[in-house]
Amino acid sequence: MIKQPPYLKKGDKIAIVCPAKKLPKPIDHAIGILESWGLEVIIGESVYASHHQFAGTDKLRTHDIQRFLDDSSIKAIICGRGGYGTIRIIDELDFTEFEQNPKWFIGFSDVTILLSHIIAQTRIQCMHAQMPYTFEESTPEALSSLKKTLFGDKPSYQYSSEFTNRSGLVKGILIGGNLTLIAMVQGSVSEMDFDHKILFLEDVGEQEYSIDRMLRMLKRAGKLKNLNGLIIGAFNEIKEEKISFGQTAEQVIWDIVKEYDYPVCFNFPTGHIDNNLSMVLGAEVELTIDKNKVQFKYL
Structure with missing residues (x-):
């Protein structure tokens, strides 16, 4: 059983931290949005820290996250x-207090390391969703999905896929995130259990051969054969190679999973895009996939 943190209510405290790169711009706009939802925003020391390309030293970032993991007054x-x-700090974090007082942990991209670790080690739900740095470019739908999910009104999603799906109706526990980071944690204590899960994947700025290589690594490790379903999000800003790989990202992925019989959908609105809809890792979901239509809902 994967535990669900308490939903937020007006007046709750939410902390902002930066576990990886430093912010290149202020996030006053995002802070204002969070405050408009009735939340008290606490700014971590890492938010405006700088150490080369990072948001402060590894020690500072670790201490900053640990402070909020241990603070029961912080609800997200x-x-x-x-x-x-x-990945430089994940093994220095202690989740003992977090397990005793679960709270929502939110992010995407490089934060997939933390989301995967939380699912693998604490079995507490967490959220793949827009971050303050991306709030300004976000669609209203993506921000609304974050707010609704945090406050307990989990949204359902419907969309049309441009790439042909493999149809089916399936239920299961949702896991996933950024393909590169999921590949990076394989063989470590941060590795999620893939069996009988609904997996979602996204990535940005990769080349087709790199997507092919990472997925084939997961396939060879047996991670793709026992899924209940597969959700392919945005694979965007793909870097052009001097010699064409000969397949789009979607064609690469389909080639690798076409031998399996579970439902697969493409072009799901999650990832490094403006319409990055919130996804709760560890939640049970239902996925209805037709040739080009997809419905996603929480159970």
Whole structure:
């Protein structure tokens, strides 16, 4: 059983931290939005810290996150941005108090390391969603999905896929995140259990061969064969290679999973896009997939 943290209510405290790269711009806009939801926003020391490309030293970032993991008055922790750096501090964090007093942990991209670790080690639900750095460019739908989920009104999603799906109706526990970071934690204590789960994947700025290589690694490790379903989010800003790989990201993925019989949908609105809809890792969901239509809801 994967535990669900308490939903937020007006007046609750939410902390912002930066576990990886430093912020290149202020996030006053995002703070204002969170405050408009009735939340008290606490700014972590890492938010405006700087150490080379990182949001402060590894020690500072670790201490900052640990402070809020241990503080029972903080009801949610949202990461300011991703980038790179979370893997440098994950093994220094102690989740003992967090397990005793679960709270929502929110982020995406490089934060996938933390989300995966929380699911694997604490079995507490967490959230793949927009971060303050991306609030300004976010669609109203994506921000609304974050607010609704935090306050206990989990939204359902419907959309049309441009790439042909493999149809089916399936239920299961949702896991997933950024493909690169999921690949990076394999073989470690931060590795999620994939069996009989609904997996969602997204990535940005990769080349087709790299997507192919990471997915084939997961396939060879047996991570893709026993899924209940597969959700493919945005694979965008793909870097052009000098010699064409000959397949789009979607074609690469389909080639690797077409031998399995579980439902697969493409172009799901999650990832490094403006319409990055909130996804609760560890929640039970139902996925209804037709050729080009997809419905997603929490159970």
